[in-house]
Amino acid sequence: MSKLVIGIDIGGTNTRLGIVNEDGEILNESSFSTSAYDEIDDYRKALQDHAAQLIKYADDRGIGKIAGIGIGAPNGNYYNGSIEDAPNLRWKGTLPLAKNMEDHFNITCRLTNDANAAALGEMLFGSAKDYKDFIVITLGTGLGSGIVVGGQMVYGHDGFAGEVGHSTAVYGGRQCACGRKGCLETYASATGIKRTVAELLANSIEPSSLRKIPFNALDARVIFEEAQKGDSIAMQAFEFTGDMLGRALANAVVYTSPEAIILMGGLAEAGKLILDPTKKSMEENVLNLYRGKVKLSVSSLKAHNTALLGAAAIVWQEPAS
DSSP, rough: OOOEEEEEEESSSSEEEEEEEETTOEEEEEEEESOOOHHHHHHHHHHHHHHHHHHHHHHTTOOOOEEEEEEETTTTTTTTTTEEETTTTOSEEEOOOHHHHHHTTTOOEEEEEHHHHHHHHHHHSSTTTOOOSEEEEEESSEEEHHHHHHHHTTTTSOOOOGGGGGBBBBBSSSSTTTSBBBGGGGGGSSSHHHHHHHHHHHHHOOOGGGGGSGGGOOOOHHHHHHTTTTOHHHHHHHHHHHHHHHHHHHHHHHHHHOOOOEEESSSSGGTTHHHHHHHHHHHHSOOOGTTTTTTTEEEESSSHHHHHHHHHHHHSSSSSO
C-alpha cells in the first residue's frame, strides 16, 4: 500500500488541498475560500473538514495510508509549525496550525513558508532533482525565496531565513507592504511590474495599448500579452523587472554559490520575456568568480500543482515516523 501525504497550500484568497503520492502525482484535491473566514477558529474547522474528506477518500478506495500532512503558508515557521503575522491573511498573531492539525488527526503535520515548500517541491519532484545547492524564487503577488544548501533547506535560527524579496533593491524606493521602502518585491513581482508600467506610462508620451486599460484592470498577464504583441512599454517593463531581479540574484549568489536558480510563479510564466533580461543582468553584475557557473531556469512543474507538491514535500523530506 502506497504512503500518501496531504499537501495544503494556504493563500490569502484560497486554500487548496491534495492527496500526493511518492511519485508527485495528485490523486484528489479540493479547495475553499481562505478570505471567507474572519475568525481563525472557523477557518481551522473548514480546513479540518476538507482534510477529513481527503482522508476518507483514500480510505474508501484503499489507495494508501496518509503518512502526514504538509502545509505551505505565508510567514510559516518550520520550527514551531505556526503562521506568524502573515500580512495577507486576516488573522494576526502566532497561529499554531500544525499542532492543531496534528492533535485533531493524530497524524504528523509539518508547516513551512510557502516559498520554502516550493523549493522542496522542486528538489523532490521538479527540475532541482539533481541539485544540492540551489535557490527557488517565486514571482507572484510578492517575491518569495527558498534556499537549499547541501541538500538541506536553510531556515536560519528563527525559521525565517531567505527573505530575498525583502532585501533592499533601491534605497528609499517604493513603499513595501512590510513597512520598509525599496524592497526587491516592489520591483520584481506581479504587483511590481504593474507599478513599473504605471511609472513608464506617466513618464513618457510613447504610444501604448496599456494606456487604454484602467489601473485596477491591469495585471501581469495583460502586460505579458501586450509584450508578446510588441508593445514597447510592456517590453520595457519586463526589461526593467529582469534587470532589477538579475542584480539582486547576483548578490544572492555570493552567499551560497548555488548551482542553479529556478524561477516559478505567475510572472515566471512569461518565459523568455523575464528570463532573458534577468540572466543578462545577473551575469553582468555577478562577481567574476561565479560568472557563467549558475544555471537560471523556469520551474518544470506545472504552476497549478507546484504549491501542493511543495507542501507535500515537507513531509517527504522528513518522513513521518
